[in-house]
Amino acid sequence: MPSDLEVKCSEAGLKMTGQRKVILKILSKAEDHPSVEDVYDRAKKFDKSISIATVYRTLSLLDELDIVIRHEFQEGYSRYEVNWDHHHHLVDLETGKVIEFQNEELEKLKIKIAKDLGYELVDHRLELYGKKIK
Amino acid sequence: MPSDLEVKCSEAGLKMTGQRKVILKILSKAEDHPSVEDVYDRAKKFDKSISIATVYRTLSLLDELDIVIRHEFQEGYSRYEVNWDHHHHLVDLETGKVIEFQNEELEKLKIKIAKDLGYELVDHRLELYGKKIK
DNA sequence: GTAGCTGCAAACTCTTTGCAACTCT
């Protein structure tokens, strides 16, 4: 049976090729925020002839469809994650670990700030960088 | 007389070459958030033999010294601004215009969120993307 | 004088693209 993610892609008009199924499976199982290279390396285990160009193309498509979120954590390349729920990231500066969090108050505040400036909030990015308190 | 920015650089151990003076002047006068290319183009008006490699090297140095802030507004390249005061950005999705803002409530909330997760906030990034309300 | 800086060009990294062959629907 096709996964929820596969159904979503089909409905968006994408052909469900073997390569795309592999990439979607990797993304849905990922517990981190893999780079293109990461996705490519993992994909090769299921389909050793897959091309990195296909990974790039697929991730760009999924990003446009909002099925996936592209992050640029100031590293010079992109990282991806499935757009399941809305959350933000706190990056542990000592270990590089990424912690996800949600905060209702913050959501309201962002909308208010934009509104006060005369804008309707369409999108936003928030990342915190911190050190663990011992 | 050397500008404040020049003094700051000298104190950090940088030699104040002609090229660096030009770049610092451009940055301090900029009312936008220029890319490397932008800085290079403006610099050529004062020193037509300046190299873009020098602009890259200088901006990287200034970023390391926290004299300048490097932004990556999901455009595939970096933009810079002098690190005068702390603020955030709202990007107008229709015009690309960048609006700066500060918000005390937001500052407190970020610190609290990090603390609740067991972290001391060291740094952070926040960008809002919106459409002007007619 | 000398450590640091510069311009140049080549190299590097990440990403995109043209094309002919292939494949999902």
Place this chain on the structure above:
DNA sequence: AGAGTTGCAAAGAGTTTGCAGCTAC
């Protein structure tokens, strides 16, 4: 059947770097 997708290799954009000569201190 046919539009969409793929792999490959080449190209593109942005950035970094090795080196010989130059310059601020």
